Amino acid sequence: MPQLQPGMARIRVKDLCLRTYIGINEDEILNKQDVLINLTILYAAQEAVRDNDIDHALNYRTITKAIIAHVEGNRFALLERLTQELLDLVMGNESVLYAEVEVDKPHALRFAESVSITLAASR
Numbered sequence: 001m002p003q004l005q006p007g008m009a010r011i012r013v014k015d016l017c018l019r020t021y022i023g024i025n026e027d028e029i030l031n032k033q034d035v036l037i038n039l040t041i042l043y044a045a046q047e048a049v050r051d052n053d054i055d056h057a058l059n060y061r062t063i064t065k066a067i068i069a070h071v072e073g074n075r076f077a078l079l080e081r082l083t084q085e086l087l088d089l090v091m092g093n094e095s096v097l098y099a100e101v102e103v104d105k106p107h108a109l110r111f112a113e114s115v116s117i118t119l120a121a122s123r
């Protein structure tokens with residue numbers, strides 16, 4: 001992850017818990033399951049800090065709502081594909097300098113608490 005430089009802000013959306021169709025097994029194809037999403041974004045926040053105005057900030061609510069709609073409105077086979085689609089959605093915001101998305105499938109593996117895939121992108 002790039003170092004946080006002066007003037008940049010790190011937005012972290014933590015443990016966004018959603019339900020969707022994700023997996024390759026018949027049960028996963030027929031039934032929704034929980035996914036946990038953790039998102040890190042770096043953007044230049046000088047104007048947001050100076051103006052204290054949401055119109056000059058990267059609105060994390062807007063991004064989160066778009067993620068919710070995408071996850072709950074689609075079905076996915078691999079975690080890699082779901083994670084990449086969310087990364088692409090976030091990077092679609094021109095002001096995002098770096099983004100990292102981790103998607104967990106809690107209890108997907110019989111003997112593990114969770115399993116996740118993390119992907120990142122920068123501009």
Ligand SMILES: Nc1nc2c(c(=O)[nH]1)N=C([C@H](O)[C@@H](O)COP(=O)(O)OP(=O)(O)OP(=O)(O)O)CN2
Pocket residue numbers: 054057058059060061062
């Ligand atoms: N870059 C920033 N983006 C946003 C900020 C902020 O400070 N910096 N602040 C907000 C809101 O204050 C947010 O914290 C709460 O918004 P809201 O209660 O509308 O979020 P919900 O997800 O609870 O919305 P519901 O419609 O009630 O589900 C937003 N962005």
